[in-house]
Amino acid sequence: MRKVAIAGAGMTRFSGKQPRTAIELFGDAATDAIRESNIRSQDVQALFMGNFMGDFEEGQAHIQAFAADYLGLARIPANRYENACASASAAIRDAFIWVASGYYDIVLAGGAECATKMGTPLATRTFAMASDSRYEYASGLTFPGVFAMLTHLYARKYNIPLEKLKRQLYQVSINSHYYAARNPKAQYQKELTMEDALKSPMIASPLQLVDCCPFSDGAAVLVITSEDVAKKLTKKPVLIAGVGQASAGNLLSQKEYLPRIRSRELAAAQSYKMAGLGPKDIDLIELHDCFSTAALIALESLGFFPYGTAGDAVEKGETKIGGRIAVNPSGGLKAKGHPVGATGAAQAYEVVRQLRGECGERQVEGARVGMTDTLGGDGGTLCNIILKRGW
Numbered sequence: 001m002r003k004v005a006i007a008g009a010g011m012t013r014f015s016g017k018q019p020r021t022a023i024e025l026f027g028d029a030a031t032d033a034i035r036e037s038n039i040r041s042q043d044v045q046a047l048f049m050g051n052f053m054g055d056f057e058e059g060q061a062h063i064q065a066f067a068a069d070y071l072g073l074a075r076i077p078a079n080r081y082e083n084a085c086a087s088a089s090a091a092i093r094d095a096f097i098w099v100a101s102g103y104y105d106i107v108l109a110g111g112a113e114c115a116t117k118m119g120t121p122l123a124t125r126t127f128a129m130a131s132d133s134r135y136e137y138a139s140g141l142t143f144p145g146v147f148a149m150l151t152h153l154y155a156r157k158y159n160i161p162l163e164k165l166k167r168q169l170y171q172v173s174i175n176s177h178y179y180a181a182r183n184p185k186a187q188y189q190k191e192l193t194m195e196d197a198l199k200s201p202m203i204a205s206p207l208q209l210v211d212c213c214p215f216s217d218g219a220a221v222l223v224i225t226s227e228d229v230a231k232k233l234t235k236k237p238v239l240i241a242g243v244g245q246a247s248a249g250n251l252l253s254q255k256e257y258l259p260r261i262r263s264r265e266l267a268a269a270q271s272y273k274m275a276g277l278g279p280k281d282i283d284l285i286e287l288h289d290c291f292s293t294a295a296l297i298a299l300e301s302l303g304f305f306p307y308g309t310a311g312d313a314v315e316k317g318e319t320k321i322g323g324r325i326a327v328n329p330s331g332g333l334k335a336k337g338h339p340v341g342a343t344g345a346a347q348a349y350e351v352v353r354q355l356r357g358e359c360g361e362r363q364v365e366g367a368r369v370g371m372t373d374t375l376g377g378d379g380g381t382l383c384n385i386i387l388k389r390g391w
Contacts, residue, residue, distance in 0.1 A: 001100040001101065002099065002100050002101075002102055002226050002227065002228075003100075003226070003227035003239060004096050004099045004100050004224060004225070004226060004227065004239070004240045005224070005225055005226070005227045005229075005230035005231075005237040005238060005239050005240065005390055006222050006223065006224055006225075006230070006237065006238045006239075006240065006348070006352055006387070007036075007037035007038075007039070007106075007223045007224075007225045007229070007230040007233045007234050007237060008032075008033040008034065008035070008036035008037025008038075008039075008222070008223040008233075008234070009032075009033050009036065009220070009221070009222050009223070009348070009349045009352045009353070010028070010029040010030060010031065010032025010033035010034075010035075010036065010110075010220070010221050010222075010349075011029050011032070011185055011218070011219070011220040011221075011345075011346055011349045012025050012028050012029050012185070012218045012219050012220070013184070013185045013186075013187075013218065014185060014186060014187040014216045014217070014218035014336055014337030014338075014339060014342075014346070015187050015216065015217055015218065015337070016116050016187065016214070016215075016216070016217070017116040017117065017217065018114055018116070018117075018217035018218075021058055021060070021114065022051060022054055022057065022058060022060070022063060022112040022113060022114045022217075022219070022341075023060070023063060023066050023067050023070050023112070024070070025112045025114070025217065025218060025219035026049065026067045026070075026110065026111070026112035026219045026221065027067065027070045027071055028219065029110060029112070029219040029220050029221040029342075030067075030071055030108055030110065030219075030221040031071070032221075033108070033110070033221045033222060033223045034071075034108075034223060036223075036234075037223040037225075037233050037234060038233045038234065039106060039223065039233060041071055041072045041073055042072075042073075042074065043106050044071075044073050044076060044106055044107070044108045044223075045076060045077075045104045045105065045106055045107060046076055046077045046078070046079075046095075046098065046104055046107045046108070047064060047067065047068045047071075047073060047076060047077070047078040047079070047107070047108045047109075048064075048078075048079050048081060048091035048092075048094055048095050048107060048108070048109040048110075049063065049064040049067055049078065049079070049080050049081065049091060049109075049110065049111060049112070049341075050080075050081045050082075050083070050087030050088030050089070050090065050091045050110065050111025050112075050341040050342065050344065050345065051063050051064070051080055051081070051082065051087060051111060051112060051113060051341040052082055052084060052085070052087050052113060052115075052130075052340040052341045053113070053115065053118070053126050053127075053340070053341075054113075054114075054341075056118060056122065056126045057113070057114045057115060057117045057118055058114060058117060062080070063080060063112075064078040064079055064080040065078050067112075071108075073108070079091075079094075081094070081111070081341075082341075083376045083380075083381040083383075084130035084340065084376035084377045084380065084381060085130070085288065085290065085338070085340050085343055085344075085374060085375060085376045085377070086343075086344055086374040086375060086376030086381040086382065086383045087111050087340065087341045087343075087344065087376070088109070088110055088111030088220065088341060088342055088343060088344035088345035088346075088374075089245075089343075089344025089345075089347070089348075089372065089374040089383035089385060090245065090344070090376075090381065090383055091109045091110065091111060091344075091345070092109045092110075092222060092224065092240075092243075092344060092345060092348060092383075092385060093243045093245055093383055093385065094109075095107040095108075095109035095222075095224045096224060096240050096243050096385075097243075099224055099225060099226055102226075105225060105226050105229050106223065106224070106225045106229060107223075107224045107225075108221060108222075108223060108224075109221070109222050109224050109345070110219065110220050110221030110222055110342065110345035111219065111220065111221075111339075111341035111342040111343070111344065111345050112218070112219035112339065112341055112342050113216070113217065113218065113219075113339035113340045113341040113342050114217045114339070115127075115215045115216060115217065115338075115339060115340060116215045116216065116217050117217070118215075120215070123215050124142055127142070127143060127340075128141070128142045128143065130376065130377040130378075130380065131143070131146065131250065131251075131377055131378050131380075132249075132250035132251075135250060135252070136250055136251065136378070142204075143290070143291075143378070144203050144204035144207060144212060144291070145204045146251065146378045147204075147207060147211075147290070147291035147293050147294060148203075148204035148205060148206065148207045149251075150258065150259045150293055150294075150297065151165070151169070151206055151207060151291075151293040152206070153258060153259045154259040154293060154296065154297065154308075157259060157308070158307065158308030159308075160308065160311065162206055164311075165206075165311060166206055167194075167315075168296070168311030168312070168314055168315055169207075169211055169292035169293060169296075169311070170194060170197035170198070170210065170211075170292070171194075171314050171315055172211075172289065172292040172295045172296070172314055172319075172334070173192055173197060173210050173211060173292050173334055173335075174191075174192050174193070174194065174197065175314070175319065175320060175327070175328070176192075176289065176328055176331050176332040176334040176335040176336075177190065177191050177192035177331065177334070177335045178191055178192075179321075179328065179329050179330060179331045179332075179335070179362050180330070180331025180332075180334075180335030180336050181331075181335075182360070182361045182362045183330055183331050183336060183362065185330075185336070186330065186331040186335055186336040186337065187214060187216050187218075187335070187336060187337030188214070188331070188335040188336075188337070192210065192335075196210065197210045207291060207292070207293070210292075211291050211292040211293070212290075212291055212334075213289065213290045213291070213332075213333040213334045213337070213338040214337060214338065215338070216337035216338050216339040217339050218337060218339040218342050218346070219339070219342050219345075220342045220345035220346040220348075220349045221345060222345060222348055222349070222352070224240070227239065227390065230390070231390075235391065236356045236389075236390075236391055237390040237391065238351075238352045238355050238356070238387050238388070238389065238390055239387065239388050239389070239390040240385060240386075240387060241274070241275035241276075241277065241369070241386045241387060241388045242270070242271035242272065242273070242274035242275030242276075242277070242384075242385070242386040243270070243271055243274060243383070243384070243385050243386075244266070244267035244268060244269065244270030244271035244272075244274070244382075244383070244384045244385075245267050245270070245381070245382065245383045245384075246262075246263040246264070246266040246267040246270070246381075246382050247263055247380060247381055247382070248261075248262065248263040248379045248380055248382075249380070250378070251378050251379070254379055259293075259297055260297065260300070260301055260307070261297060261298075261301050261375065261379045261382065262379075263379050263380075263381070263382040264298065264301040264302065264373070264375065264379070264382040264384070265301050266382075267382040267383060267384045268301065268302050268303065268373070268382075268384045270384070271371070271384040271385065271386045272303075272386070274386075275386040275388070277369065277386060278303070279302060279303035279304050279325075281369050282304075282325060282369055282370065282371045282386070283325075283326065283354075283364055283366070283367040283368060283369050283370060284321075284325065284326035284327075284329060284351065284354055284364045284367055284370045284371075285302070285304075285325060285326070285327055285328075285370065285371045285372070285373060286328055286329075286330060286332070286346075286347035286348075286350050286351055286370070286371070286372050286373070287299070287302070287327060287328060287332070287347075287371075287372075287373040288333060288343075288373050288374050288375040289328060289332040289333050289334050290333050290334075290338060290375070292334065294375065295310075295314075295327070295328075295332070296310040296311055296314070297310075298373055298375070299313070299319070299325075299327070302371075302373060302384075304324070304325050305318075305324075321362065321363075321364050321365075322365075326364045326367075329350065329354065329359065329362045329363075329364060330346070330347075330350040330362075336350075343374060344372060344374040344383060344385075347372040347373075347374060348372050348385060348387065351370035351371070351372060351387045352387065354367045354370055355367055355368065355369075355370055355387060355388070355389050368388060368389050369386065369387070369388045369389075370386075370387050370388075371384065371385065371386050371387070372384065372385045372387075
């Protein structure tokens with residue numbers, strides 16, 4: 001297998017309701033990535049696009065073919081990836097495999113979503129389609145409910161008083177908002193206080209609004225090439241050092257491990273093995289904090305902290321820039337935003353910028369290795385990607 005690199009990356013600002021379509025947003029991000037990588041549109045050999053709900057959001061299925069045409073990519077293969085929140089990460093992983101194999105030299109991979117066009121009731125219903133529609137949704141379970149149950153289970157399994165755990169979860173969100181306020185592409189650019197958190201409305205006990213990520217619109221795209229090609233295009237290529245992906249069934253089928261997410265543990269192990277690295281080697285991570293509880297579960301499943309201790313680590317500042325591991329310096333899903341089909345590519349975009357030293361006030365100094373973690377559904381798909389400086 002050839003070594004694979006990211007030669008360019010583009011991302012729109014994440015926001016609430018956008019007047020532009022998902023195809024237009026993807027085009028904006030892709031144009032920036034193409035321009036940054038010093039290639040021409042006709043150099044792109046394939047397009048892999050993550051998109052979760054284009055048909056419900058805008059009445060537009062088959063979105064990837066129109067995105068390719070919009071960009072002037074003349075009749076190249078174009079594939080859509082629907083892996084719920086991990087859609088773009090799956091697209092990037094497959095682009096990596098195709099380039100590593102030698103079949104393609106240059107692939108455009110990313111994602112776009114316009115979830116806010118649906119409004120909250122329809123968006124809640126359609127998002128729940130990424131869980132088990134036969135049993136979970138039919139019993140009234142939505143994703144806030146899933147993570148509320150995992151919060152109770154986490155507290156019970158690790159013998160953590162619920163009020164203590166809730167304050168730790170508040171701190172997860174406070175940290176995310178602090179960094180998002182310094183990220184010009186983030187949806188929420190306002191810091192959050194503990195007082196704000198305490199007054200936040202209850203959504204699914206014990207999770208409050210402050211614990212939940214927003215619906216978002218946006219896009220992010222990468223130009224993925226062989227290492228040899230990337231070195232001709234940019235002075236700062238970022239290598240894809242390792243990838244991993246695993247799947248699972250509904251929550252009931254995962255009961256042996258919960259609140260751990262076994263598919264994440266397996267996907268992470270694949271990425272660590274391929275990269276020849278471990279948790280101690282990672283300088284920063286963009287992880288899937290769709291709910292604040294998800295951040296604690298992810299930190300432990302990825303091997304950064306022992307099970308049941310991630311909340312204490314957050315309170316001690318070990319997940320801030322300058323701590324043990326810089327977590328979500330972009331603001332994460334919680335505050336940067338979560339346009340489902342674009343999220344994994346946005347995580348990679350942030351890591352690329354961090355490794356290049358381009359993040360200003362929220363820069364992780366000396367960062368050489370970064371990781372992304374994207375969860376689809378309630379553990380149904382997990383993707384992990386490890387990136388490192390290539391110069």
